[in-house]
Amino acid sequence: MTPDEIALVRGELEAFAAEVFEPFARKDQRRWGQVYLRGLLTDGRRKSIEPMAARLG
Structure with a gap:
């Protein structure tokens, strides 16, 4: 999901x-x-904590 979709x-x-x-x-x-839940729903191949944190800011 994109940030807008979320x-x-x-x-x-x-x-x-x-x-x-x-x-x-x-x-x-x-x-x-x-x-963490939002991070799992965002677009991106890697769903470990570090890449999700980078995407969420």
């Missing part, structure tokens, strides 16, 4: 991520879980 479904994605990452004890863990 922006179109941001509300649904945040609701899904909130449900999935709710068991995480700390707020920062839940936030990074959402970032």
